[in-house]
Amino acid sequence: MSSLLHRLLNASLPIVVGGDGNYLIDQNGKRYLDACGGAAVSCLGHDNARVRAALKAQIDRVAFAHTSFFTNAPAEELARFLVARAPRGTGAGRVMFLGSGSEAMEAALKLARQYHLERGETARHKIIARAPSYHGNTLGALATGGHAGRRAPFQPLLLEVSHIDAAYSYRMQKDGESDAGFAYRMANLLDERIRELGPETVMAFVAEPVVGASLGTQPPPEGYFKRIREICDEHGVLFIADEVMCGMGRTGSLFALEQEGIAADITTLAKGLGAGYQPIAAVLAAEKVIAAIQDGSGLLWNGHTYMSHAVATAGALAVQNVIEDENLLEHVRQRGEQLRKALLSRLGEHPNTGDIRGRGLFWSVELVRDRASKEPFPATARLAQNIQKTALDRGLMCYPAQGCVNGTDGDHVLLAPAYTSTPGEIDRIAELTAAAVSAALDLME
Numbered sequence: 094m095s096s097l098l099h100r101l102l103n104a105s106l107p108i109v110v111g112g113d114g115n116y117l118i119d120q121n122g123k124r125y126l127d128a129c130g131g132a133a134v135s136c137l138g139h140d141n142a143r144v145r146a147a148l149k150a151q152i153d154r155v156a157f158a159h160t161s162f163f164t165n166a167p168a169e170e171l172a173r174f175l176v177a178r179a180p181r182g183t184g185a186g187r188v189m190f191l192g193s194g195s196e197a198m199e200a201a202l203k204l205a206r207q208y209h210l211e212r213g214e215t216a217r218h219k220i221i222a223r224a225p226s227y228h229g230n231t232l233g234a235l236a237t238g239g240h241a242g243r244r245a246p247f248q249p250l251l252l253e254v255s256h257i258d259a260a261y262s263y264r265m266q267k268d269g270e271s272d273a274g275f276a277y278r279m280a281n282l283l284d285e286r287i288r289e290l291g292p293e294t295v296m297a298f299v300a301e302p303v304v305g306a307s308l309g310t311q312p313p314p315e316g317y318f319k320r321i322r323e324i325c326d327e328h329g330v331l332f333i334a335d336e337v338m339c340g341m342g343r344t345g346s347l348f349a350l351e352q353e354g355i356a357a358d359i360t361t362l363a364k365g366l367g368a369g370y371q372p373i374a375a376v377l378a379a380e381k382v383i384a385a386i387q388d389g390s391g392l393l394w395n396g397h398t399y400m401s402h403a404v405a406t407a408g409a410l411a412v413q414n415v416i417e418d419e420n421l422l423e424h425v426r427q428r429g430e431q432l433r434k435a436l437l438s439r440l441g442e443h444p445n446t447g448d449i450r451g452r453g454l455f456w457s458v459e460l461v462r463d464r465a466s467k468e469p470f471p472a473t474a475r476l477a478q479n480i481q482k483t484a485l486d487r488g489l490m491c492y493p494a495q496g497c498v499n500g501t502d503g504d505h506v507l508l509a510p511a512y513t514s515t516p517g518e519i520d521r522i523a524e525l526t527a528a529a530v531s532a533a534l535d536l537m538e
C-alpha cells in the first residue's frame with residue numbers, strides 16, 4: 094500500500110523504474126510511449142546524456158548555497174540566456190528562478206503589486222484573468238485560474254479575481270465572423286472589464302499565450318494579443334504571460350508570445366525549462382518593472398529558500414543548450430506539422446471529434462457527443478479518465494482533461510510529445526491516440 098497522499102484514490106498505478114528515450118518503463122518491463130511529457134514537461138525525453146552529465150557535474154561541485162550568501166554560475170548564465178532571447182519591446186530585464194509553475198505565478202502577481210506600489214499607485218490590486226484557465230494550485234494562482242470546479246472547494250479562501258471569456262475559437266467564434274473580428278471582440282472584453290472595475294484599481298491581466306490543459310492547446314486568433322497589449326498600455330495595467338506550459342519551445346518558438354509580435358511585462362516559465370530533470374520555474378520581469386523597483390525601495394519583496402538552486406539551474410541550462418545546439422525548435426515545427434496531419438487523418442472525420450487544434454508540438458482533440466450541435470459529454474461520463482486508461486493499457490501516455498466547456502463538462506486529449514520525437518514515434522502517437530479514444534467511447538455505449 095502507498096503512503097503517498099496523492100495516491101489515496103489511485104492505488105493501482107505502475108511504478109516507474111526507467112527511462113529510454115521517449116519511453117518510460119515500469120516494474121514489469123512494460124514500455125510507455127510518452128506522448129504528453131507527463132504534463133508538457135519532458136521535452137527531451139527521459140535519458141538525455143548532456144543534461145544528466147551537467148546535473149552530475151554540478152552536484153559534484155556544490156548542490157545548494159543560500160541566495161542571501163551566494164549567487165552561482167549556472168543561475169547567472171541561465172538568466173542571461175533567457176534575457177537575451179525573450180521577446181523584445183517591453184522586453185525582459187531580470188529573472189528569478191523558483192521551484193514550480195505555481196510559485197512562479199505567485200511571484201509574478203506579487204511583483205505586479207510591488208511595481209504599482211513602488212510607483213505610488215496603491216489602489217491597483219485587482220487581477221483580471223480568463224475563463225476557462227488554469228494558472229496553478231497554490232491559493233493565489235488557483236484564484237487567478239478561471240476553473241469553476243477546482244476553485245469551488247476553496248472558497249472563501251481565494252482572492253477575488255475578475256474573469257473574462259477566453260478566446261475559445263471552436264465555441265466562441267460566431268458563424269461568419271472573421272478571425273480578425275473575433276480577435277478584436279474577445280480582446281475588447283478586457284477593455285470593458287478594466288473600465289467597469291476602474292482602471293486605477295486594476296493591477297494585472299493574466300493569460301496563457303497558447304492555452305494548455307484548461308482549454309486544450311488553444312492558440313490565440315491573430316491580432317488578439319496585439320490588442321491586449323494596447324489595452325494594457327492604455328490603462329497602465331501589467332500583462333503577465335503564463336508560459337508555464339506553452340513556453341520554452343513547445344509551440345515552435347522559444348517563447349510562445351514571440352509569434353504574436355508583442356512582449357509581456359512579466360512572464361512565467363516552468364515545464365519545458367528544466368524538461369523534468371529538475372523542478373524549476375522562472376519569472377522574467379521587463380526593464381520597466383525592474384526600473385520601478387530600482388527607483389523605489391530597491392528591494393524585491395519576495396524570496397524562497399530554494400530559489401536559484403544550483404543543480405536545478407545547471408540542469409535547465411543544459412536543457413536549453415541542447416534545444417538550441419540541436420536546432421530542436423525547427424524539429425518541433427516539422428514534427429508538429431506531421432502530428433497535425435496524422436491526427437486529422439486518423440480522427441478528423443470521427444463522429445465524436447469536435448475540434449483538432451494546437452501549435453508546434455502541442456495538440457489537442459476535443460471530443461463531443463454530437464458534432465453538429467457541439468454538445469459535450471457530461472463530466473459524469475468520465476470520458477477523459479477512460480481515455481487515459483485505455484491509452485495506458487496500449488502503452489501510451491496522453492493527457493486527457495475535462496472542463497473546457499464550463500469548468501466541468503467537455504473533454505479533450507492533450508498531446509505534447511518530446512522535441513526529439515522521431516517521425517515513427519509521431520505516427521505511433523496518432524495511431525494509439527485514435528485507438529484509445531475509440532476504445533474509451535466504446536466503453537460508454
Ligand code: PLP
Pocket residue numbers: 132193194195196198227228229230301305306335336337338339363
Ligand atoms: N500555469 C499553467 C499554464 C500550468 O499549466 C500549470 C500546471 O499545469 C501551472 C501554471 C502550475 O504549475 P505547477 O504545477 O508546476 O505548480
